[in-house]
Amino acid sequence: MDKHTNQLETDLHTLMQAAASRRQMLRWMSVGGAATLLGCGGGSDASTATSTSSSTGTNTNTGTTTGTTSTSPASCSIIPEETAGPYPGDGTNSNGISIANALALSGIVRSDIRSSIAGASGVAAGVPLTIKLQLVNTRSSCASLAGYAIYLWHCDRDGNYSMYSSGVTAENYLRGVQETDSSGNVSFTTIFPGCYAGRIPHVHFEVYPSSSKISSANNKLKTSQFTFPMATLNEAYQATGYSNSVRNLSQITYATDNVFSDGTSLQMVNVTGNATLGYVVTLTVGISV
Template sequence: MTRLRLEGSILKRADFLKKVFFSGALASGIAIACKKESENKIGILGPLGPLEGIIGGTCNSADVTSAPACALIPEETKGPYPLDLSSNSSYFRQDITEGKTGIPLTLVLTIENVNNSCSPITNARVDVWHCDKDGYYSGYKETGYLGTKDYAADTFCRGIQLTDSAGMVTFTTIYPGWYSGRITHIHFQVYLNNGLVATSQIAFPEDITKTVYTTSLYSTHGQNTSVSGNCADSILGNSAADLSQELCTVIEDTSNGGYIASLYVGIAN
C-alpha cells in the first residue's frame, strides 16, 4: 500500500486526491500516522487539576520525519476526560459536532493489522473525543479561559463508529481548541471483539493549527501560550520517533472551508 506523508502541509483537496489516485493509495486518499502515549505521570495543571503525561521536550522538530509504513500504534494514556458512550447506540455516529461551532474537520482513521502486512481490519470499534474550540470537554464541569462551564450533561465532540471493509471510519467534527498544559490533540481508542486494543492521541501540524487559531472563531482564545509546540507537549513530545507516528497529515477541504485529517492505526490482530 502506497502512502503519502505531507508533513504539516496543505494541499487543495482535488490535487491531493489526484496524487493519491496515481500512486495507487486508497480512494479516500488521506494519510496520517500517529502514535501513542506513555503511562508515566507528572503534575501538569489542567482545567480539572493534574494531567497525566510524561516530561516533554525530548523531541526535536527537525528530527520528526515520516512514520514507518506499517507500525504498531503505541499505547498512550487516555487522559482525564474519557466518557464511555458505547451503551447508547445513538453515539455510533459520524457527525459529532452537536451544534458546536468551529472550523470543519473531517477525521479519517484507518485501522490495520500489522501482523498481516497492514491489511484493513473490519468491524473494529473506534471511539474518538476532543475538546471544543474553547478548550472544554463534554461530560465534565471545568474551569477554563471562559470561566467555569458545566458540560457534564453534554456529549459534543465524542463519537463511535465501526470500521468498514477498508478498515476506515470517518468523523465530521470541528478543529480542536486548546487548554492549559496541552498542545492541540484528539483522543481515540480501538476495540476488537469488545476488547480494548489501543489508546492513543493525534497531534496536528503546528503551522495549520496556528492558522486556525488566527481565524475569527478561535482568535478570542488565540494561540496556545501554555505549550510552545508539539515537541514541548508533556505527552506527544517525548520523542521525535513517537511524534512521527502521532502527527497528522492535514489537507484543505475547499468544499466546506475546513480541513481533512487522517491516520493509519496499526493493530496487532
C-alpha cells in the same frame, strides 16, 4: 533522335523510381513516428490514470475531494499507547456527578459528532474538520482491519470536554463511534479542537474489536492520541472563536507536551484544506492483533 528519346525515357524512369522510394520512406517515417508518439502518450496516460485512482486528498482551493484510496500502506508501525486523559467518557471515571459513559448512549455510533445526542441539544461550533483513520494490522503485513470499532473524542474550540467541563457537563458532543469498513477506514465529521493550557492540541481515540464490544472499556485494544502540524494549528486558530487557543499554543511545544515529547512521527496527521473551507486529516493507525 532515337538515342535522345531512349535516354529521356531512362531518365524519366529513374526519376519516377526515386519519387516512389521517397514516398515510401515518408510513409514509414510517418507510421514509425506515430507509433512512437502513441507509445509515449499511452504510457503517460496510463500512469496518470493509475496515480489518480489511488490518490487521496482535498483541493485546498475548492475543498473538493480529489480521490480516495482503500489500499493498505506498504509499511506500518504500532501507534504508541497513550493515556485516555481525565475526560474519556468511556465509563471508567466520574465527572464529579456520576459515571460518564458516552458509549452507553443511544446513537453514539455515528459519523457526524458535532451535535449532542440522547436528549441533549448542544452543537459544537468551529472550523469544519473531517478525520479519516485507517486501521491496519502490523502483524499481518499491514492488512486492513475490517469490523473494528473506533471511539473518538476531543475538546471543543474553547478547550472544554463535553460531559466533564463546567457549562457542558450535560452535553455529549464531539464523541462518537465508527466501525471500520472493508478497507479498515472510518471517517468522522467534527470541528477543529481548541488548544487549552498545558497541552498541544490533540484528539483521543480507543480501538475495540467491534461496536458490540464498546459496552465495556475492558474490551479496548488500544488507547492513543494524534496531533496536527504546527503550521495548521497556527492557521486554524486565526478563525473566529479560537483567540484563547492562540495564547495557549504560544506557551506549549511538542517537546514540552506530556504525551508527544517522545516524538510525533506515528501520531502526526496529514492535512489538506484551510481554515475557511475546513480541513481533512488522515492517519494510518497500526495495531497488533
